[in-house]
Amino acid sequence: MTASLLNLNVDTLFEQNNVSEIDAVHKKIQTVVENKREELRTQVGERYRDLLKAADTIAAMQTSAGTLIEQVHHVQENCRKLNEQQLLGFKDTLSPPAQNTILEGHGTRSKNKKLQNYYSCMVQIKLLTSLPELIWTHIDNEHFYAATELFIFSRHISTGLQLDGQSELMQKLPVAAKQWEILRPFHLTIKQAIMSVLERETINSDVAVDCLQSLLLLDKCDLVSAIKTFLHLRATAFLNSLESKTGKEPRRVKERILASLGILNDTIELIEKCLLENGGLLFSRIKDCNSSAWTPSINRMESSERQLAYLLPDIIANFKPQFDDPKLEVHQMSAALQQFLDKIDSLASKQLEQIFALVSNMQTIQDIKSTASATQERLNFNHLEQYWNLKASQLDFYGMKYTPLIHKRIREIIRNSWSLAMTKTYEKVLQQVETGQLPVAEQIWREQSEDLPLSLAAALNDQPKRLANRTKGYDSSTIDVCKQFDSYLADIVKEMNVLLQEQTTKSEDKLELIQFLRETAQEQITQYLGRLKSLKLKERRTLLQALSNTLALVELCPNLKLCFCPPSSWRQWSANSMGLEHWPRLCGLIEDEMFQFWLLVIDNVLSANSCKDKMPKAMNHEVVLRDFPLWQSQTLEQRDEDDPAERVQSTIRIPIQPRLSLQTYLHDLIHSLNQAVPQTLPPKVLQAFNQKLLSELLSHYESLSTSDCAKSSQNISLQLYFDLKFLERLFGITREERSLYDRFHSLQLSLKDCIDPFDFELFAEHISTHVARSSNRLHGEFGVLTPNSVQNQKNSIISPSNSSSLAHEADPNVLCLSSSGSTSLWFPLLPIVVPPQGLTAPTMAAERKTELMESEKTTPTRKTATTTRKSEGTNKSKSSAASFFGMSQEWFRSS
Structure with missing residues (x-):
């Protein structure tokens, strides 16, 4: 826009544009002009402000320079007066002739002196020109005391030349002043080189003493200040060693940790070698430098310069630096060391802990401990702690600072590994709960080629055992989850083995580590169970999936047990019985939590198959004809009271099996249970299921027993009584289950009251026989609901209440296919619960009646x-x- 206005042709503008357009161009030009004016005002104002500031600074400098010049004039005047005072009494009082004679001799000597001064100045300037290269050579070779001595020597020469700066000769040789300007920066250069060396990770005692001597000579400081500087630089070296990069390539975490520990131990070793007053290397070096036998500084020059030493004045030719008598009090050294230790504590709590957080495996920790322990064996700073009044073990950096961080990191690795394993497992379980499908019975019990082991050893060592897993409903997805979880735990156990095999670790530390592993495992398992409970699962499928995966962790993860029951290789550091009570406690915790899931499952199954809906609610003749099975006719013979020779035969009818509706209900319930839970129910769950089932059946029979039809018909009461005796024997109800036992017998007594006592006395023995026979015959069909040990060879009854866990009980006639932890799961005999195709429950019952009648006529x-x-x-x-x-x-x- 501005460029176009500058190139504007006025004549063309008035020829080609109208008045309004010309007016618009005019306004634009005025706007640009105003902007330029404002910009110019701003620039002038800023420059004016800078000029004012510069003027104030110049005025202040002029005042300071005037004051300084005035003070210099005062100093010169005082020096002149002092010189005149010193020359009083030495003024020449001879006569003019004698004075002329003396002046002639003095002129000759003055001429020789001028020539000697000339050569002396030339040699000193020659030394000053040679010193920079020589000082650099000593700096490069890390001979800092030699470089410092030569720098002090150059300063001494330059000071002498500057004091004679007003002479005619020095006025003609300005190179002396310029050469000092070249030598002056060596003060800072040498000091920076010393600090750089003291910040290195490794330095020997000779270099350390050389650096301390140079600091004492350069800064003219006392020994305490030099020691504080030394300790400060070693603390900086400790901090630098923790950095990821100390050169071009990054360093491993282990190297950084060991390097930092080496710096701390080496620092104390250097202090012990150099700073102990009795035999300390620094004190002996200073004593040698102060002795008369120590050679002058001119001897450090090259041979060509040393040959001209006779031309130099004695004050330069014999110059050598002197040290004050070093004094180091115990309390001063203690304070300096305490300050150093406090700084290391601060750095260790921040930086060192962050470095240890990068250690990812136990092998690295073992390498650190082995290397550090080997180094600590040769160190013993107890006498230094007593000498400097320090706290006990305060100089044991490994024990006080590194060992707690190592133990902390070990616990963090174990906790993080366990947390990762448990989180991954929970995510897998949650994924299966949300999207997975439970296997049906046909899929679980389908025969596969891998089911048959090739030998007994293969059968015992096979993990997981396939047939045993099918009895518990562990499908391939559950096995994969457990396999992955066990692999995580195997890594943890492997790392624990690495640490426990480390010889330098104390036995009590190993015991604490084993206990921490157990506590962490218990904590993680408890959190996992809590997270499962927080899901508040309600559906049968999700409940079964969750409890199946959780119970499988105990069965299919042998490394989980190792976290609670240490293996034999760990027991040398702990009691042999350690962990024996913790593993059953964990198994009991898991079983108790999963038992609540089982209760929800069985409640779901029973609510979907309620006996109130499946069985007749009332008794009438139609129900009796349809529901009651065929009774057996029993002929009894007895003597006639009137004629003993005559025998009277009477026929009684006795029920031989439970009602068909009861059998059908139990059959349908088993079918539904197998569809819902294809695996074998644990005894404790089966016991709870049976108790709930029997409670519902008893409620049903109580309602039937109170009906008028049951009270008015002896046959109905007798059949109901038979059903109750059948249920009592089939489910093995004993006195230990007091509530069910009392309900059964009170209900049986109420039905018994409805039967004629004389008839019942005749029926009782036969009913007991038929109940036993019927329960034996139907035990295989209803075996899913009955306890595994309900009948032995003598048909004795064992209460299922003896089972106190979700584990299957031992059966001596069945092979043990799985055994893990506190649960010894046995493979029970599988009952045949599916009827032949085309047969219903009533048809089966009728066939059984026919078979029973035919069995009585069976020939030998x-x-x-x-x-x-x-x-x-x-x-x-x-x-x-x-x-x-x-x-x-x-x-x-x-x-």
Whole structure:
């Protein structure tokens, strides 16, 4: 815009544009002019402000310079007066002739003196010109005391030449002043080189003493100040060693930690070698420098310069630096060391802890401990702590600062590894709960080629055992979750082995580490269970998936048990019984929490298959005809009271099996249970399921017993009584289950009251026989609901209340296919719960009645054939089991 206005042609503007356009251009030009004026005012104002500031500064400098000149004039005047006072009494009082004679001799001597002064000045200037290169050579070779001595020597020469600066000769040789300007920066250069060396990770005692001597000579400071500077630089070296890069390439964490520890230990060693008054290397060096046998500084020059030493005045030729007598009080050294230790504590609490946070595995920690322990064996600073009145073990940097950080990092690694393992496992379980599908019974029990181990050793060592996992409902996804979780724990156990095998670790520290691993494992498992409970699962599928994955952790993760029960290689540092009570406690905790999930599952199954909906709610003749099975007719013979020779026969009818509706309900319930939970129910869950089921059945029978039809009909009461006796025997109700036992017997007594006492006395023995026979026959069909040990060879009843865990009880006639931890899960006999195709429960019951009636007429030949078939079936099963496990048939017990 501005460029276009500057190039504007006025004549063309008036020829090609109208008045309004010309007016607009005029306004634009005025606007630009005003902007330029404002910009010019701003620039002038800023420059004017700077000029005022510069003028004030010049005025202040002029005042200061005037004051300084005035003071210099005063100094010159005082020096002149002092010189005149010193020459009083030495003024020449001879006669003019004698004075002329003396002046002639004095002129000759004056001429020789001028020539000698000339050569002396030339040699001194020659020395000044040679000193920079020589000083640089000593600096490069890290001979700092030699470089410092030469610098002090150059300053001494320059000072003498400057004092004679008003002479005619020095006026003609300005090179002397210029050469000092070249030498002056060596004060800072030497000091910076000394500090750079003292900040290195490793320095020897000779270099340290050389640096301390140079500091004392350069700054003319006392020994305490030099020691504080030395300790400050070593603290800086400690901080620099923790950096990731000390050169061109980055350093590993282990190297940085060991380097920092080495700096601290080396610092104390240097103090011990150099600063102890009795035999300290620094004190002996200073004593040698102050002795008369120490050579002058001119001897450090090259041979060509040393040959001209006779031309130099004695004050320069014999010059050598002198040290004040060094004094180091105990309290001064203690204060300096305490300040150093406090600074190291501050740095360690911030920087060193951050470095240890980068250590990711136990092998690195073991390497650090091994190397550090080997170094600590040769160190013993107890006498230094007593000498300088320090606290006990305050100089043990490894024990006081590094060991706590190592232990802390070990615990962090264990906790982080456990947290990662538990988080990954929880995420997998949550994913399966949200999207996974539970396997159905056909998928779990489908035969696969991998089910058959090749030998007994393979069967015992196979993890996971496939058939045992099927009994518990562990599908391939659950096994994968446990496998991944166990791999994480295997890494933790492996790292623990690395630490526990480290010889330098104390036994009590190893014991604390084992206890920490157990506490961390318990804490993480508890948090995992809490997170599962917080999901508040309600659906049957999600509940089963969650509890299946959780219970599998105990069964399929052997390394989890190692966290609570230390292996034999760990027990040398702990009691042999350590952890024996913690593992059952954890298993009990998991089982208790999962038992609550099981209760929700069985409540869901029972609510979906309620006996109130599946069984008749009232008794009438139609229900009796449809629901009651065929009764057995029993003929009784007894003597006639009137004629003893005559025998009276009477026929009674006795129920031989429970109601068909009860059998159908139990069959449907088992079918629904198998669809919902294809695996075997643990005894504790089965006990809870049976208690809830029996409570509902008892409530149902209580309502039937109070009906008028049951009270008015003896046969109905007798059938209901038979059903209750059947349920009591089938489910193994004993006196230990007091509530159910009392309810059964009170209900049986109420039904017994509805039966004629004389008739009941005749029925009682036969009913007991039929109840036993019926329960034995239906035990296989209803075996899913009955306890595993409900019947032994004598048909004795064992209460399921003896089972106090979710583990399967031991059965001596069944092979143990899985054993882990506190739970020894046994593979129970699988009952046949699916009827043949095309048969219903009533049809099956009718067939069983027919078979029962025919069995009473069975000939001995049939019994023999039955026995033979039974023997063949038994031998066949033994043969199959023997081939399955690679054992001989003699191993199995005879049935």
